[in-house]
Amino acid sequence: MQNRWTETEAISFANDPKGLRVYTSRLLGQEKDLVLQGGGNTSLKVDEMDGDGNRLTALFVKGSGWDLESIEEAGFASLQLDALLELARLEKLADSDMVQRQREAMLNSGDPNPSVEAVLHAIIPFRYVDHTHADAVLAIMNTENGKELIKEIYGDRILIIPYVMPGFKLARMVYEQTRNIDWNRYKGMMLMHHGVFTFSNDAHDSYSRMIEFAARAEAYLQDSGAEIRLAEPQSASPDSLESIRRSVSDIRERSITLNLDQSPDAVGFSNHPDLSQIATRGPLTPDHSIFAKRIPVILQEDFSESIESYSREYKAYFERNTNGDQARLDPAPRWAVWPGKGLLSFGSNQKEAKTIIDIARHTAKVIQLSEHLGGWRPLTEAEIFEVEYWELEQAKLKNR
Ligand SMILES: [Zn+2]
Structure with missing residues (x-):
């Protein structure tokens, strides 16, 4: 897995956090071993003005229906961060109600519907949050001893979240499991049978860590002798x-x-x-x-x-x-x-x-x-x- 970040491209977004968010989202999207078909999502926490001219923190998060590979600023939705954090504090919420409440938290009604993982992005207290379904990491997780292997490979500076259905239940579980932790101790989060989160206040950092995590899983598989079979086809009439x-x-x-x-x-x-x-x-x-x-x-x-x-x-x-x-x-x-x-x-x-x-x-x-x-x-x-x-x-x- 190759780190596709280049300074010459990134420099044009030096004073443009949203532009940078779009840039690294596209870099992730170019890697089919990280995200497939609308999978994965990214976000940024950024200061915005609401309709009355008040400053607030917004979550700028991938809209559903957009692919990271070709996403543009128009593919993100801006939501009031506080409204999302309020949702995380609810003990129960049906996913259809969560979607409705997310829509109510939107700052611009013309934005696309935010990802169903928006509340989870809101909980993570860093500006840039990246999420993928990296193949190599899934190959390790989806095994009998997946959890132990993940621990062995990534050490104790990784949060491991057991599988739970995506949507509100997942956001709520992450909220509960991280309420009393010091996030600065952690470099990333592994969702069993689902995928990887990385986060940082720096776009380059969060992106590079995602690539590093995937590369480490790939190296582990290679060292274990894991390989795929290749064969020539018989003709199909x-x-x-x-x-x-x-x-x-x-x-x-x-x-x-x-x-x-x-x-x-x-x-x-x-x-x-x-x-x-x-x-x-x-x-x-x-x-x-x-x-x-x-x-x-x-x-x-x-x-x-x-x-x-x-x-x-x-x-x-x-x-x-x-x-x-x-x-x-x-x-x-x-x-x-x-x-x-x-x-x-x-x-x-x-x-x-x-x-x-x-x-x-x-x-x-x-x-x-x-x-x-x-x-x-x-x-x-x-x-x-x-x-x-x-x-x-x-x-x-x-x-x-
Ligand atoms: Zn996901």
């Missing part, structure tokens, strides 16, 4: 692809488009001797389930039977986990592992198919790395379901 496409379209009840990845690493994963075991344990981070569902379909010789069996299993998963209030999503797979051939994604358009193939590729890589550290241990089915059927995410999907 147009007839087979069309038949797969039709089967998925039938189940999804709409015409879908395919994206086939036959890169050596995609094929290497598809040939893995333990494929049926390791590919069906769960996703990299719970939010991936919103785009890509919990697990892929593994294609056997009879494509349509594989896809139908996936859809039966998806319906059973819904029944096992629903509280009775949710409406089931369509049971069609979003991606497939095709042994010997590679990875396939299914989207209602090319953009969706592209998003999903990116997620699939990173998932396949991280699973293999974790297997070297004693075994891939993602979140449980129930924990994934909670996020896949999160009211806020359902609303987001409808707007896509």
